[in-house]
Amino acid sequence: MAILQATARLFADRGYEQLTMEGIAHEAGVGKQTIYRWWTSKGALVADCLLEGLLLPEGIAPDDTGDIRTDLVTWLHKIFVLLESKGGPALMRSLIAAGAESDDVGGRLGDTFGTSSFLVERFDKAVAVGQLPPDAPLQQMGEALLGAVIFRTLTRAPADADVAARLVDVALGPRLADDGIRHGDLSE
Amino acid sequence: MAILQATARLFADRGYEQLTMEGIAHEAGVGKQTIYRWWTSKGALVADCLLEGLLLPEGIAPDDTGDIRTDLVTWLHKIFVLLESKGGPALMRSLIAAGAESDDVGGRLGDTFGTSSFLVERFDKAVAVGQLPPDAPLQQMGEALLGAVIFRTLTRAPADADVAARLVDVALGPRLADDGIRHGDLSE
DNA sequence: TTTGCAATACGCACCGTCTCGTATTGGTGA
DNA sequence: TCACCAATACGAGACGGTGCGTATTGCAAA
Numbered sequence: 001m002a003i004l005q006a007t008a009r010l011f012a013d014r015g016y017e018q019l020t021m022e023g024i025a026h027e028a029g030v031g032k033q034t035i036y037r038w039w040t041s042k043g044a045l046v047a048d049c050l051l052e053g054l055l056l057p058e059g060i061a062p063d064d065t066g067d068i069r070t071d072l073v074t075w076l077h078k079i080f081v082l083l084e085s086k087g088g089p090a091l092m093r094s095l096i097a098a099g100a101e102s103d104d105v106g107g108r109l110g111d112t113f114g115t116s117s118f119l120v121e122r123f124d125k126a127v128a129v130g131q132l133p134p135d136a137p138l139q140q141m142g143e144a145l146l147g148a149v150i151f152r153t154l155t156r157a158p159a160d161a162d163v164a165a166r167l168v169d170v171a172l173g174p175r176l177a178d179d180g181i182r183h184g185d186l187s188e
Numbered sequence: 189m190a191i192l193q194a195t196a197r198l199f200a201d202r203g204y205e206q207l208t209m210e211g212i213a214h215e216a217g218v219g220k221q222t223i224y225r226w227w228t229s230k231g232a233l234v235a236d237c238l239l240e241g242l243l244l245p246e247g248i249a250p251d252d253t254g255d256i257r258t259d260l261v262t263w264l265h266k267i268f269v270l271l272e273s274k275g276g277p278a279l280m281r282s283l284i285a286a287g288a289e290s291d292d293v294g295g296r297l298g299d300t301f302g303t304s305s306f307l308v309e310r311f312d313k314a315v316a317v318g319q320l321p322p323d324a325p326l327q328q329m330g331e332a333l334l335g336a337v338i339f340r341t342l343t344r345a346p347a348d349a350d351v352a353a354r355l356v357d358v359a360l361g362p363r364l365a366d367d368g369i370r371h372g373d374l375s376e
Numbered sequence: 377t378t379t380g381c382a383a384t385a386c387g388c389a390c391c392g393t394c395t396c397g398t399a400t401t402g403g404t405g406a
Numbered sequence: 407t408c409a410c411c412a413a414t415a416c417g418a419g420a421c422g423g424t425g426c427g428t429a430t431t432g433c434a435a436a
Contacts (some may be wrong), residue, residue: 033417109343
């Protein structure tokens, strides 16, 4: 659908706040009424874009090299780099703002990043190979990691590899079964 | 300053999105020009409210009963209850939206909840009495907890006492020094 | 008087609704 | 098979409403 693609394009280079129905209609070569016929609000429209995967960059799922800690640190570092890159913070903040304003977008974010997210899927694999205990609170571990990323985005805190390692350390905690508990020097 | 109080009042019962400069001016019995003389934007104005402590409810800092785990679970549970209450989600989402949109508010949120937040202060005390090791990544533990709260708010995920306990478990991880590592049944 | 500020008028942008004129589509009868 | 004709979907954009940020006005205290 041309409207969704136009929305995604404008979202990517102007952000949620700057997104206007008139702008989308023009970009898509469509009348406003046509948009309103299919979607009730800007939020619903953006939520559908999110569902179609038009808003997020490819490959935001962590790798699976077999070692959960390495994979998570690598993944988180990649996210941080993305967040430092041009347009990265804007995209992220736009998503957050959209989620905060619109129940549709918020719910969709929950679907994308929540219960059955790529992160929890990666945790599941780690459980399967015995790197995490079966009773680990995978859900909350994922929330903690993603939440910390959101928190840093919101507060404009710079992030580096050190922070990534420490966050993973917090998330995995005592649950890493195969190679000990404490990793690296965590002193401030 | 009457303007700040008016802003806080309107923010509390209408939220950030519904907040208008004209509304604030009227509520404060002030001309719009006077507001613009002192603040450049709605964001800056709300950021100052945050700084003055006019937006957050009293007593959002955790207690100190001596046991860090109990205190954190109690605190998180309290936050969740607040979040379920009338106006709770709206306030929280308004703050998040304001932070996402405005660098002023975002930075202020970082000051309030970040590096030297009440949460990290509580962690410091736990370190002082030996409940946490001195090299624990306190900063990241705080981020994980607050981030998870933000994440749940954004995704409209309901929260209960169980979730609170699991989140605290993730945050504290192996670092609880005085009474063992695993607490409660964490199976799904 | 002068000055500081509340009040308000202004032009702009966008909202969501509406109306209009133009395709497009699918059914019907010769 | 083909011409005719609703019915419908759509692009375009006018419209009234709201809030923005700026500029002007007029009152009241010093």
